[in-house]
Amino acid sequence: MGTSTPGRGWLLRLVVTFSFAQAAVSMARPAVSYRALALGADERAIGVITAVYALLPLLVAVPLGRRTDHGRCAPLLVVGVALIAGGCALSGVAGSLPAMAAWSGVMGLGHLCFVIGAQSIVARRSAPDERDRNFGHFTIGASLGQLVGPVAAGLVVSEHDGAMAPTSATALLVAGALAAFSYASLWRLEQQPARGATDAPGAARDRTAPAERSSVRGILRTRGVAAGIFMSLAVLSATDILTAYLPVVGEDRGIAPATVGLLLSLRAAATVACRLVMTPMIRLLGRTPLMVGSCALAGLLCAGPALPAPVWALAAMLAVLGFCLGVGQPLSMTTVVQAAPDAARSTALALRLTGNRLGQVAAPATAGALAGLAGTAAPFAMLGVLLLASAAVAARPARKAPGPPPPKSTAGDPQRPDEPPAPPPAVRPGPACGGGTRATR
16 A cells, blocks of 8 residues: 555656657657658668667667666666657758668667666566556556657648658657657656665565576566567557558558548557556456457458558557557566566566567568568558467467466475475475475476
8 A cells, every 4th residue: 555655656757758758759750751751762761760770779678677677777767868869859860861770770779778767667666466557557658659749740741842851850850859858757766766665565576686597598488478578579560560651551542641640649549548448458358368359359450551441441440459559568568577587577578678679670671571572561461460479379378377386495395385295394304305306396
């Protein structure tokens, strides 16, 4: 009880901060596509530029997670906002496609720093039974940013009379200024560690055990972690490719940038609605069925943008698709945090983000190649396959859950009375018995 009341204040400030940062990124991503088109990019070049956004984060996510496991989180938020603002503004003044790609990578690095720091704060300051709710509310900040950003980009960018190049540059400069507003709420987010109580009750971290004791391979082999990472990768890839390629679809069909921005924001609004009712849906359906069903339905709906449907039908499909895509990110965060060792939660979250960035590198590059060979419908077909595969992977832990029992202690551990009785408690001759038990396992 003591954590929930003060927790609302820091969580609200974190959501506001994330909203500004994500709005800047969400405004910049379609603006980058429009500016690249104005500079002569084709579908393949758009795919490469979109992939570079995730390239630098892919290389540094795990080291940043290791550092955060035994350090403070808030400095990453400060650095992340600075890199986002700088990447947006410098993309606006770039005059070549390689420069656009480079500054897009800086923007992606800033977003990674911010997200690792913010997710680690949520994990540390949330009790286990609050994590679904708190991660759901935290990701509302991302959805709000994704709602505002594309609309703002669509209002600023104009394709009339050769104005796409200057107006897309203006949109990127505005996005950089928007990111700077994040600093207004970056205060007292990590006050609890300063008082010596770094975690909520029931979520204490083992300060005496360094994060390095949990290897990357060990974390990835933990039940449910790989499935959560793959689901997060698929959902984020779907969101990114929709953001990058819906402007291209709009150009092909004569849909105005302002309308494309409204469509992207409608998708984000549906995601916000999903996360507001996340807790009741989990109670009603269960976590695993909700993850599986949402990914499967989203995979089927990904064909929507590729179909020659009217704008109103496209809007309806994107609204349902956005609702389905709202499930994956918060529940994958909870799954990874609760499965990871206490002293390696930030590393586990960084591995999840590494998977996200791997998807952001591979999926757009593959989408660009497919679009160049088969047209703009091909990336959306690829998304459908990816989301259906993630639904199949997410279902596996549910079928295997009754399998292995919880990890056993050594034979002489008196603190595990609930485990299946192996050797009787009386057999406790020290190292020989303990060693025999380990050899049997």
